[in-house]
Amino acid sequence: MGLKTFVMGGVHPPEQKISAAEAILTLPLPKTITVPVSQHLGSPAAVLVKRGDLVKTGQLLAKATGFISANIHSPATGKVAKIDVVMDQSGYKRTSVIIETTDDEWMEDIDTSSDLLREVTLSKKEIIDRIHNMGVVGLGGATFPVYVKMMVPEGKKAELLLINGVECEPYLTSDHRLMIERSDELMVGITILMRALVVEKAIIGIENNKPDAIEKLSALCQKYPGISVQALKVKYPQGGEKQLIKAVTGREVPSGKLPIEVGCVVDNVGTAVALYEAVQKNKPLIERIVTITGKAAKRPGNYLVRMGTPIRALIEAAGGLPENLGKVVGGGPMMGKALMDVEAPIVKGSSGVLLMTDEEAHRVAVRNCIRCARCTTVCPMGLEPYLLAQLVTHENWDKAEDNRIMDCIECGSCHYTCPSGRPLLDYIRLGKTKVGTIIRTRGKK
Amino acid sequence: MIYAVISLSAIGVAAAVILYFVAQKFKVIEDPRIDAVEELVPGANCGGCGYAGCRAFAEAVVNAGNMDGFNCPVGGNETMKAVARILGLEAEEKEPLVAVLRCSGSYAHAPKKANYEGASTCAFAHGLFSGESGCPYGCLGLADCVDSCAFDAMYMDPKTGLPVVIDDNCVACGACVKACPRNIFELRPKGKKERRIYVSCVNEEKGVHARKNCAVACIGCGACVKVCPFDAITMENNLAYIDPEKCKLCRKCAPVCPTNAILEINFPPRKERPEKAKDDAPKDPDPAPMPPQQPDMSQVH
Numbered sequence: 001m002g003l004k005t006f007v008m009g010g011v012h013p014p015e016q017k018i019s020a021a022e023a024i025l026t027l028p029l030p031k032t033i034t035v036p037v038s039q040h041l042g043s044p045a046a047v048l049v050k051r052g053d054l055v056k057t058g059q060l061l062a063k064a065t066g067f068i069s070a071n072i073h074s075p076a077t078g079k080v081a082k083i084d085v086v087m088d089q090s091g092y093k094r095t096s097v098i099i100e101t102t103d104d105e106w107m108e109d110i111d112t113s114s115d116l117l118r119e120v121t122l123s124k125k126e127i128i129d130r131i132h133n134m135g136v137v138g139l140g141g142a143t144f145p146v147y148v149k150m151m152v153p154e155g156k157k158a159e160l161l162l163i164n165g166v167e168c169e170p171y172l173t174s175d176h177r178l179m180i181e182r183s184d185e186l187m188v189g190i191t192i193l194m195r196a197l198v199v200e201k202a203i204i205g206i207e208n209n210k211p212d213a214i215e216k217l218s219a220l221c222q223k224y225p226g227i228s229v230q231a232l233k234v235k236y237p238q239g240g241e242k243q244l245i246k247a248v249t250g251r252e253v254p255s256g257k258l259p260i261e262v263g264c265v266v267d268n269v270g271t272a273v274a275l276y277e278a279v280q281k282n283k284p285l286i287e288r289i290v291t292i293t294g295k296a297a298k299r300p301g302n303y304l305v306r307m308g309t310p311i312r313a314l315i316e317a318a319g320g321l322p323e324n325l326g327k328v329v330g331g332g333p334m335m336g337k338a339l340m341d342v343e344a345p346i347v348k349g350s351s352g353v354l355l356m357t358d359e360e361a362h363r364v365a366v367r368n369c370i371r372c373a374r375c376t377t378v379c380p381m382g383l384e385p386y387l388l389a390q391l392v393t394h395e396n397w398d399k400a401e402d403n404r405i406m407d408c409i410e411c412g413s414c415h416y417t418c419p420s421g422r423p424l425l426d427y428i429r430l431g432k433t434k435v436g437t438i439i440r441t442r443g444k445k
Numbered sequence: 446m447i448y449a450v451i452s453l454s455a456i457g458v459a460a461a462v463i464l465y466f467v468a469q470k471f472k473v474i475e476d477p478r479i480d481a482v483e484e485l486v487p488g489a490n491c492g493g494c495g496y497a498g499c500r501a502f503a504e505a506v507v508n509a510g511n512m513d514g515f516n517c518p519v520g521g522n523e524t525m526k527a528v529a530r531i532l533g534l535e536a537e538e539k540e541p542l543v544a545v546l547r548c549s550g551s552y553a554h555a556p557k558k559a560n561y562e563g564a565s566t567c568a569f570a571h572g573l574f575s576g577e578s579g580c581p582y583g584c585l586g587l588a589d590c591v592d593s594c595a596f597d598a599m600y601m602d603p604k605t606g607l608p609v610v611i612d613d614n615c616v617a618c619g620a621c622v623k624a625c626p627r628n629i630f631e632l633r634p635k636g637k638k639e640r641r642i643y644v645s646c647v648n649e650e651k652g653v654h655a656r657k658n659c660a661v662a663c664i665g666c667g668a669c670v671k672v673c674p675f676d677a678i679t680m681e682n683n684l685a686y687i688d689p690e691k692c693k694l695c696r697k698c699a700p701v702c703p704t705n706a707i708l709e710i711n712f713p714p715r716k717e718r719p720e721k722a723k724d725d726a727p728k729d730p731d732p733a734p735m736p737p738q739q740p741d742m743s744q745v746h
Binding site: 087090091092093131337338340341362365423426427429430433434445 | 563
């Protein structure tokens with residue numbers, strides 16, 4: 001019997017996990033750190049410090065504003081040099097706190113020891129409050145504030161927790177290394193999540209190209225009741241939460257609905273470890289594991305990086321900028337975004353930095369659509385990308401909405417597979433913003 | 446044969462009679478002036494008046510019974526006067542407008558820092574990043590405005606990467622204003638002898654950031670505000686704006702701008718003058734300090 005996977009669509013790009021065997025190294029603190037106040041989905045946090053303030057590692061720098069927002073903590077000890085707008089990975093300038101680092105003195109209430117604390121003593125509400133205060137967001141890439149996910153809406157019940165260790169993006173290995181090197185913390189993190197969500201069962205979904213992680217976590221599952229590991233066939237975009245739910249449980253999230261509709265909550269493995277640190281060690285989310293990789297990278301590797309570290313520092317650690325560099329991508333090759341500036345800081349959502357050579361970095365010339373329907377075949381959401389792109393170019397927003405443009409998860413499989421090199425996803429993204437605005441204004445009326 | 450002719454003729458006559466009565470019964474009584482107005486307007490269906498097309502405009506203006514707020518920018522004052530005559534009304538004189546690109550971020554002034562290879566539309570690029578030059582307000586150079594122009598009044602200049610408005614073709618329909626995701630275009634009065642002064646920048650960043658990406662960005666220094674004798678220049682969000690209603694085209698602001706962000710269009714070349722611009726205005730062969738609106742009207746007549 002074949003391994004489980006999601007049914008509809010999907011592609012299998014070359015895996016290229018060249019940094020999979022590299023152990024996680026700690027990147028030294030840079031001299032200046034740039035902490036954007038908007039590192040998460042939702043409204044930017046409000047800055048609490050001012051120029052000249054001395055801050056300690058783990059101190060609250062900016063407070064969440066509104067329901068969907070997250071606290072931002074200082075990733076280092078030092079002086080606030082200025083609060084300014086700085087180009088971040090989004091390609092736009094955003095408000096950031098710039099800190100000149102002097103030292104690494106943690107706040108007193110943070111447990112910096114490496115002991116594993118297995119016993120979870122806090123109640124459900126305390127756990128959620130703690131997660132909110134520590135600014136934990138989903139580390140899979142969407143950076144959705146985790147505490148919001150944990151508050152199951154009235155009338156719905158979570159029965160299954162899915163832990164996303166799929167890492168379906170080619171090249172990236174940060175989750176893979178995390179599962180191997182921090183497996184105990186991961187397990188406790190999952191236990192905390194189960195407790196907060198009041199679920200009995202948790203399944204860790206891991207793609208079959210990480211046998212060492214599957215083996216290690218499967219062995220650990222004996223010690224932690226309710227948790228099991230599910231190996232999955234390698235297929236992109238299995239890490240999308242809807243695809244993961246389909247792959248593991250066979251359930252399908254209805255169009256426009258959240259996973260809770262089918263009783264599932266999905267969290268990334270990185271999130272679970274961050275959650276363990278927040279709840280058990282009182283440690284805010286100020287560092288994460290980032291893969292630096294790519295054909296142009298001299299020494300691909302996995303690094304534990306403080307938020308706000310310029311990407312340049314990471315590239316230098318990996319051997320510096322190569323001569324044949326074509327593009328620096330924040331994230332993986334499928335969903336990542338080319339960077340404007342290597343000074344842009346690492347933020348909560350940065351899972352990797354990809355250095356592409358000049359030969360592979362450029363898009364092919366756009367040719368006409370030949371109606372081969374490959375994009376329709378690979379779309380994991382069952383959409384018709386060629387049609388959506390065409391509707392968007394004709395600004396036919398009503399029809400685009402009827403054809404479920406808002407269901408697109410922006411995985412890029414359509415663009416990847418298009419033999420004519422058409423930028424299908426670009427148009428669909430544009431359409432999603434337009435249709436999203438139309439839907440929101442309609443809701444207000 | 447004969448039967449066929451007779452029966453067909455009979456059917457024809459019967460149908461004609463029925464149709465005649467039906468037509469009388471369901472007659473749509475339409476103001477004949479609508480057709481007359483539609484005849485007058487240019488028929489470009491550009492939407493510059495704010496209505497779905499020329500017919501919709503004609504219906505609206507006839508039904509409204511007054512001329513307030515109705516203006517066909519393509520036809521201009523002549524057309525509006527003719528429309529007003531049909532309706533027995535008085536048309537207000539409107540100054541002819543022209544689309545003005547408020548960005549000078551050419552390749553030379555705002556060098557490329559990145560190469561964009563995505564979908565060739567400004568609307569998408571605007572959502573994706575701040576632009577090849579890094580300026581989050583400036584022209585993206587992907588020609589959404591040129592595509593939107595129905596009057597062949599625009600083209601992309603390959604040397605600068607910026608769109609160019611052909612003033613003679615521009616009818617100020619406002620399609621480019623709507624098409625630009627960064628709101629760079631503005632409809633400004635054509636001005637006497639097509640002379641215009643405007644701030645060619647929409648960057649609201651602080652001066653130091655604006656300047657980093659573009660040599661000719663408005664840095665919000667306020668020098669032009671101080672020098673303007675007519676209070677025509679306002680400074681908001683680190684950006685100067687010249688109010689065309691108040692501006693008397695005295696040309697005092699442009700030389701004081703440290704970044705040359707203020708553009709003077711169609712003026713004779715400035716004479717070398719070491720002294721202050723005090724006596725410049727009277728000496729100028731074209732009497733600049735004249736109120737711009739009155740003479741413009743006479744020009745139209």
